[in-house]
Amino acid sequence: MAGSPFLALPGAVVGDPPDAGVAAHYGNPMVEQRRLEEGHAIVDLSDRGVVTVTGPDRRSWLNSMASRALDHLAPGESAEALFLDASGHVEHAVHVVDDGERTWLVLEGEAAPSLAAWLDRMRFMLRVEVADVSDEFAVVGAMPRDDAFPVDLPDGALVWRDPWRRLLADGYGYAPEAGHAGAAWRYAEAIVPRGALPSLAGAVRSGSVEVAGALALEALRIAAWRPRFATEVDERTLPHELDWLRSAVDLHKGCYRGQETVAKVVNLGRPPRRLVMLHLDGSDTILPKRGDAVVGLKVRPEPAPGDEPERRAVGAVTSAGMHHELGPIALAVVKRAVPADLELIVESHGIDVAAAQVEIVPAAAAAAVEVPRLPRLGIRP
Secondary structure: OOOOHHHHOOOOEEOOOOOOOOEEEOOOHHHHHHHHHOOOEEEEOOOOEEEEEEOOOHHHHHHHHOOOOOOOOOOOOEEEEEEEOOOOOEEEEEEEEEOOOEEEEEEOHHHHHHHHHHHHHOOOOOOOEEEEOOOOEEEEEEOOEOOEOOOOOOOOOEEEEOHHHOOOOOOOOOOOOOOOHHHHOOOEEEEEEHHHHHHHHHHHHOOOOEEEOHHHHHHHHHHOOOOOHHHHOOOOOOHHHHOHHHOOOOOOOOOOOOHHHHHHHHHHOOOOEEEEEEEEOOOOOOOOOOOOEEEEEEOOOOOOOOOOOEEEEEEEEEEEEEEOOOEEEEEEEEEOOOOOOOEEEEEEOOEEEEEEEEEOOOOOOOOOOOOOOOOOOOOOO
């Protein structure tokens, strides 16, 4: 893919991975963040991948493999779905919208070729065709108010609207719905021909719309507790750990790869790890990076004079950002048993950064179904 015309806008600073192909900011990330949140700005996401599936069997075929019901997806309707491995670990996360003829899947750019290749291998004798069209189509993000995208989109553009803001009817939420940080998340993505990017960048130059960089979007995403495949997912991730059953898993649909693990953890167990948000001490102006260790400080019941708290690694930072109201914040994945009131620090750049934990997936998250305990053989009540 050629370089984005948004990188030629005044003040554009190229981002770091996973947003290395687009602008991190245009000179003032905090102002850009407010404009984006107010619905006045667009974000260049032209580094994202776009995969299409055509053919009369496309929706039923995708439905058989995805975590979310897609067989009755209406034209223009948005959905989010995961593709899992046989053990229930997340392999791909896709934003799905159908136009009546093609089903469009938006995902992280570097993941598009592998997803397209895997889907192509799974076609067998069905009437479907898979194509990686990332070189032909691009993605632009926004947080529209009143469902109106803040810039005029080219004819034929499709808009995907994020379902994260509310618990779906057939999903499952570990985080309490009351006061959920995602309630104000109005995020949407427009799929446009890549040739339309110069005119969209031109709308920014003319003042018709504001622009925001990836850092602005990331800070708002973190504040909304919204998981992202490129940052929160590793090879062990189960959707339960990120509260992803809220928007991307249908617990009542038919069989798909990894379904047994999804059902087992929901009904009989607890997620082995859990997502938390961290409010970070900003006095050292240090913003952690992905992979920085989250450490718990445990004080002995009767410490001797001079005893230091025991330090134990309990997880790792997955995303961090500077929010215009909350200050420095981060998402982290920690061990399930980490107490909600445990004092935490993040080890970053050789400095200890104090961190206050906000539970997203609670440590006490219980199974959805209580299984009765069977009496031991030979014992009568």
